[in-house]
Amino acid sequence: MTAKQTEKQFLKSYNIHDFDVPLTSVDMAIFTLKDEQLQVLLVKRAQHPALGQWALPGGFIDFKKDKVLADAARRKLAEKTGVDTPYLEQVATFGGADRDPRGWSVTITYFALIVCDEVELSGDESSDDVKWVPIKDITNKLELAFDHKQVLAACIERLKNKVQYTSLPVNLLPEEFTLTELQQTFEIILDKKIEKKSFRRRIDDADILEETGNMKTGSNRPAKLYRAKPKGENFYFTRNIEGPR
Amino acid sequence: MTAKQTEKQFLKSYNIHDFDVPLTSVDMAIFTLKDEQLQVLLVKRAQHPALGQWALPGGFIDFKKDKVLADAARRKLAEKTGVDTPYLEQVATFGGADRDPRGWSVTITYFALIVCDEVELSGDESSDDVKWVPIKDITNKLELAFDHKQVLAACIERLKNKVQYTSLPVNLLPEEFTLTELQQTFEIILDKKIEKKSFRRRIDDADILEETGNMKTGSNRPAKLYRAKPKGENFYFTRNIEGPR
DNA sequence: TGAATTGGTGTCTTTAGGCCACTAAGATGT
DNA sequence: ACATCTTAGTGGCCTAAAGACACCAATTCA
Known part of the structure; x- marks a missing residue:
């Protein structure tokens, strides 16, 4: 019985493959702003299943390579997008x-x-194609592998919820932006x-x-640029954004 | 190469033990209200490590036994508490x-x-002791196995955050309760x-x-009981509870 | 029977967001 | 050159929901 072993002995004889273990992976919804739409990156699976x-x-x-879970996510993101x-x-x-x-x-x-124009899309061995899809096109027609439609839906829901009471959208814009651009986001x-x-x-x-001191020109009255x-850190408002009543 | 196989062939030759797999478990912070305090259930580990x-x-x-992840959590909860x-x-x-x-x-x-008085604590083979600990006592002095202190901290933080804009505390009270009891929670x-x-x-x-029609008596003026x-479902307010200014 | 205690309400103030009209400054067209 | 259009940015009033606080109501207890 385990009770008589030391932890050292226990660990020496421990082999994870003696147990039922689930297949464990990290998946991600990578969002960006492109053509005035919120889009998500999809890859075409190059392997079974x-x-x-x-x-x-x-x-x-x-x-x-991965010390903690988020490392795996960051690694996958960098592999696909270079960000x-x-x-x-x-x-x-x-x-x-x-x-x-x-x-x-x-x-x-x-x-x-991520910011769209920092991206360098790169297919690699594990996917022979990659594309941005506007989230408005994630409808019943579109099929995704496994339960990824449900997974993606959860990501979209989280994003939408959080945008109601945080400053998250700042992360979709480049370093400098106008207030109008932020509002549009x-x-x-x-x-x-x-x-x-x-x-x-x-x-x-x-x-x-904070103001960068620069102005964005071109469309009529110049607009102040901010960063x-x-x-x-992400700001939390105490009240949800409401929109028209 | 995989590309030439059918999915069926691939699955037939697939063996998860050919791969690096992480040890995957489900842990939980079980909160209850006991002695006018928020408490969490801890178990003493009966096995290595x-x-x-x-x-x-x-x-x-x-x-x-478990079809989906939440089943494992519910199963563990039932084993420990009967709830x-x-x-x-x-x-x-x-x-x-x-x-x-x-x-x-x-x-x-x-x-x-969970509601404290629905609980029947039961040690079983995998833990020779079980106890409720007030979360105020989860301090630097208290040591927990693995990274469970960090894990528990995340649970407490989530709970506290969510209580600011939801009706979650209803779930810590029995079927019938007064508004004062809810407020105290x-x-x-x-x-x-x-x-x-x-x-x-x-x-x-x-x-x-909704009012149950019953009253709680004993402490001066009787109080209406609600359920x-x-x-x-859990209610989401659009604004955080603020407390004294 | 009256003070203490707890339940429950009336109502004024404060805060943060909605609404909408207005001014500011550059682009465009004749 | 100058009127008009468009986008940037502000002033000021209104409203919803929460805080503050005084007050009334119903019971226990001395």
Whole structure:
């Protein structure tokens, strides 16, 4: 019995392959703003199972390269997009006996927000194609591998919810941006109009941006350019954004 | 190469033990209200590793009994407490190379809210002791196995956050309760006083409770007893509870 | 029977967001 | 050159929901 062993003896004789273990992977919804739409990156599976089907990018934990879970997510993100400092957030973990034909499986799901023009898409051995899909096109028609539609739905829901009471959309914009651009980003994600004055007052009171001193010109009156204040962290409002009554 | 196989052939030759797989478990913070305090259930580990140390209850997925992840959490909860209809919510998944001496490991963490007097504590083979600990006593002095202190901290943080904008505390009370009892539950979790009228207005506007018709007597003026309205789901306020200014 | 205690309400203030009209400054067309 | 259009940005009033606090109501207990 275990009670008589020391921990050292126990560990010496321990072999994980003596046990039932679920297949464990990390998948992610990588969001970006492109053509004035919120889009998500999908990859075409280059391997069994679900070969040839579109899926969320993801893969297995690399015991050598990944020290913690988020490392695996960041590694996958960098492999697919070349981006290495995204906003990254764990959304949920899905697991079950039937979601993957290989057996009991678990997927830890993250979402990332990245700036579109920092991306260099790269197919690699594990996927022979990669594409951006507007989330408006994630409908019943579109099929995804495994339970990825449900997984993606959870990511989209989390993003939309959080945009109601945080400053998350800042992470979808380049270093410098105008308040109108920021407002449009909120509007695109929430899929509703926001009143200009209310929006600007809200952002102003939060004190999360600073003027860069530069102006964006070209469209009639020039607009002040802002950047996120260095402290950086995501701001939490105490009240949800409401939109028109 | 995989590309030439059918999926059927691939699955036939697939053996998960040919791969690096992390140790995957489900752990949970089981919260209850006891002696006017928020308390969490800890178990003393009866097996290696970390034998004899206090830890969050948890265990491995049982491929036979568990169809999906939450089943494993519910099963563990029932084993320890006998409670089978808790409020259950997934909090986060922690994974890393160093958190368990057996190797790369992953734990999917849930928290549960249960009513204290529905509990029948039961030690079983995997733990020779079980106890309730007030979360105020979860300090630097207290040691927990693995990274469970961090895990528990995440659960407590999630609970506290969510209580600011939901009706979660209803799940810590028995079927019938007074508004004062509900308010006290909020106050205990948030660790601050709430103004009575504001609180009652908020609950009333949310329209989530109904009078049972019974009264609670014994302490001076009798108080109306309420129950959660049948639709049940957790209510989301659009604004955080604020407490004294 | 009256003070103490706990349940429950009326109503004023404060806060943050909605609404909408207005000014500011550059682009465009004749 | 100058009127008009468009987008940037602000002033100011209104409203919803929460805080503050005084007050009334119903019971226990001395």
